[in-house]
Amino acid sequence: MPRRPPRGTPSLALTEEFSTVYFEEFSIGLDTKGKVTTLAYNNPRINGDNSGPFIRQTSVKGYIGSRTQFTLPSKTGGFNIPTAGATGYIYNGLDYNIETGSNSFSMEGGVQASQANNNFLAYIRVNGRSLVFTDDGNNPGNYPPRYKAGTAYTSNLRYEVSTGKAKYYASGTNVNGVAQNLSFTYSKSFTSTELANMRAKRVLGIGYVDPATGTQNYDGTQDLGVISLNYTSATLLKTDGTTTVNYNTSLLDTDLYNNKIYGTAYWPSSAVTYSPTLGTFLHRANEWIQRPEGLGATCLDDYKSIHV
Structure with missing residues (x-):
């Protein structure tokens, strides 16, 4: 999970061309309560495990985009993250060579939840640097481009071969109840061989930065x-x-490198219910109830487990 940038942090280093354009204004689930597995017993280690709990579903090589649609959760049903330093995230991502760091590339696009305002702020991150969206000074926390909880949202991150740019596109309803589109592009050239080694992913998680130390621990x-x-x-x-396929278990990969998992992971296992892998989980009291995602044959039968 990403670390939230401190106020005043520059949005992105201008080492490569990027642009952002706003157009016309217009369970899976996880819970950290109960006994969980600590990092001391996390072997192999999971990349990002110190940043918070998450469900990360990463594809095998050869995929250059991830498009998801869902209804943004709300505090009345879907998320409750009262802990200081904790923030909910829902995003898609692209990864290239993140295991070795050699000419690596990572981009994420989605939303982060606001516990205080019960809405969602647009979230974009490229190579570890976050694009910071500025709130209106007269109405902080309740001003576009924040999105309204409980409304439909489309998140689409992909590399466009024809333009040589990674593009994030989102559409939904802002806090004023008006349709809102967002588009962000980042110039980065990849050869066909490099694209064959790219992976796409979707992530749901809670990022945590210790307020006392300012670190991800x-x-x-x-x-x-x-x-x-x-x-x-x-x-x-x-x-x-041009060709799209549904997420399914045969297309997911842990991406294990030097005894570390960079791809698909469910962390921590005792706080996240993930079987069947492509199920959706809603939390009710201490019970997890699996519901299908509507992906037809790629979904498995209903599943129920008790979280203690």
């Missing part, structure tokens, strides 16, 4: 809260730039 024991989501559509984009 989640170890699997902190009680942070709960967030749940029901994807109504989720597809991956192939390297030809």
Whole structure:
């Protein structure tokens, strides 16, 4: 999970061309309560495990886009993250060579939840640097481009072969009840061989930064809260730039490198119910109830488990 940038942090280093344009204004679930597995017993280690709990579903190589549709959760049903320093995230991502760091590229696009305002702020991150969206000084926390909880949202991150740019596109309803689109592009050239090694992903999680130290020190024991989501559509984009396929278990990969998992992971296992892998989980009291995502044959039968 990403670390939230401090106020005043520059949005992105201008080492490569990027642009952002606003157009016309217009469960899976996880809970950190109970006994959980600590980092000491996390072997192999999971990349990002100290940043907070998450469900990360990463594709095998050869996919250059992830498009998801869902209804943004709300505090009345879907998320409750009261812990200081904790923030809910829902996003898609692209990864290239993140295991070795050699000419690596990582981009994420989605939303982050606001516990105080019961809405969602647009979230975009490129190579570890976040684009900071500024609130209106007269109405902080309740001003576009924040999105309204309980409304439909489309999140689409992909590499466009024809333009040589990574593009994030989102559409939904802002806090004023008006349709709102957002588009962000980042110039980065990849050869066909490099694209064949790219991976796409979707992530649901709670990022945690210790308020006392300002560091990411989640170890699997902190009680942070709960967030749940029901994807109504989720597809991956192939390297030809036009063919899409549904997320399914055969296309997921742990991406294990030097005894560390960079891809698909469910962390911590005792706080996240993930079987069947492509199910949606809603939290009710101490019970997890699995509901299908509407992906047809790729979904497995209903599943129920008790979280203690």
